[in-house]
Amino acid sequence: MNVNLLSKSSVFLTRQEELDLALKKCTEYSFDLCNTKKSDINIYDSFDGRLLSKDILLFRSGENFYLLNPKNKKYNFFEFNHSSNVFKLQDLKDEKVKKALSPASLRALMPLLSINGVITVYNLKNSDKKTIAMCTKCQFNDDSFTFLVITPLKGFKDETDEFVNLLKSFGLNYSKGDIVRELINMYPKLHVTYSNKIQTVLKQDDLSDQAVSLIVTELLKKAEANINGILHDYDTEFLHDYRVSLRKARSILSEVGDVFDKEKTKYFRGIFKTFAQITNNLRDIDVYLLKIPEFKEELPEYLSYGLNDIEDYLLKLREGEVEKVNNFLQSSEFKANFGEAVDFFQKGYVDYPGELAGKRIYDVAAEAINDCLASPIRRVKKSKSMTPETLHKLRIDFKKLRYLIEAFGNVVYGKKTETLLDKLKKFQDEIGLYHDYHNHIIMLNYILNEMTVKNDNTEETVRQLEKIFIKKRDKLENKVLERLERFLQKKNISKYKPRSSK
């Protein structure tokens, strides 16, 4: 990788013909060819783009990896070879690199974007034939665009700026940055290749069945994108995102599924349930294994030893569950069912219209959101006291509402969607935490009973944790109930009520 491409430079993004034409007009300057070589840029990140979200840029070009330090905005490079394209953070040997990547809390790294192309370097010369800047032209194979990166030589910034301004005056698309950053800007969807966040943007007048099928298809593709990561066990997040994508698809089908034939909707909801159900145990184990360091911090040191047996037990159990899930995901039955679902939501649905098919998606989504809003209000009114079970059911009600807003918020609320979603998510996370404490208590006792081999400390450890979680749960309960009451107040709920369409 040419270092000029990594320093802050003037970058023009244009089509080759436009660039040639503009350069021909720069008659006071000349270009001396230095070298031309093939180049590749592979941008690495976690499956859900955690590095980029923390402004940490990691990419490989040739044999070297390059890491942009967000603090000093400088690139460090290091050599790293691994048998697979995907590797775990602990596979990296350089402690400084690991430390630099640590703010993103990631486990596996993989190439999210690979670009191959030809890089040509020229010396830009002034009328005295003195080189004043390096011009690097990058043409990438998969796209019709060309980058021209102009980096002034020491002491020639002003003269180079004159040249840059001349090119700008020809209307070329200009920015100030480095080429890898610019490449990332070219691929706005880069961050969400694997993430379950719904990206389809609908219009109010879109036909309901078509709109819902678009959303479900997107979610199925997201679930599918995670399968390879699950099979190779690169990161537990692949399984999580696979499950959430399917859960969202299932939830959306139950709220607005009447756009399709009732039987078909029921059938596919069942299929999606099967796809996810088989992974329930593995996900639970993953969650507990991920929680163990947190549990250890809660305990005095002599007791944290008791968690080692629990961890060993879970790891052993996990091996069996991984095998079970992998067998399922590789089975011909799963592949056939998955293919059938994709086919149906991509095109087959037109032959199975439901009673709400052909309506405006705004009307269908707005009605579904109204129904969803009514559900927690009804539940609270009905319940005499707020038990953990009621709170769990309320949590599910809000999840359904959130998925609907995620899918159709753009149609129903427009720009307000993100604010409404953020507020809902914060509230949901609090109920979720309450529910987690409750669940930890049940699950730890269950594991304790199931374990055949345990040391003297294991039981005491569980009891101690139980005490801690009960205390935490009870402490949170009042706060959650207050929040719930506030959330369900007419003033707040009315913000979520869909207004009439434009």
Added chain:
Amino acid sequence: MKIIALYSIKGGVGKTATAVNLAYEASKESQVLLWDWDPQASATFYLRIKPEIKGKTSNIITKKSYYQKNIKATDFPRFDLLPADFLLRDLDFMLSKMKDSKKDLKKKLAELFDDYEYVFIDSPPSASVLSEYLLYISDVVLIPLIPTVLSLRTYEMLKSEIASDKSKNRIFAFFSMVDKRKKMHSDIMEEVKKSEANLLDVVVPYSAVIEKMGVERVPVQVIEPKSTASSAYAKLWKALFDSQVL
């Protein structure tokens, strides 16, 4: 950082060509700065850079911002130039009025040029306050010597001037612009070799390719890498290295 000054009381002895070609030779492996002290700006011209001709007269010699603003990259990797500045016509005056001692100046320059392994100074022909400072701040003073009577005379003058100076062990001479067809050149060279302890065993020939530098505006090693002149500069750089002063 080591400072290598090209110096002579006499003009037209090949100081500038040596400074440019030697700096180019050094830049093949090291980070190098060539500082053009000569208001005639010949080294600056050779490297296709425009000299600074604007600016108020002020004592710029120890100002960091002056260097940050004015150092320019040449067309060759690791080779920067601090171009001739019209302000330097007053260098003598600046140095004579400077509050810093020679020692302070040397220390400040070492800080300012920390990024470079070698700083070459192409000095103007003179014998003044400037040369006094130059001799003090330089780790090596390199004197091109044309094997002619007049050239030797000025060299003797310089030697007598610095006879008591501690810097005399850092002063090296070499034969420059030697025309092997001239018997007088050969005779004088033979004679000087017998008596001159700090004479480097390098002969830079009088050569058309060196004159071509004014047209091509690049070092001789770029014009004709295999020429005798190019080899002579490579040998000169090696000889300086072997002298263990650098």
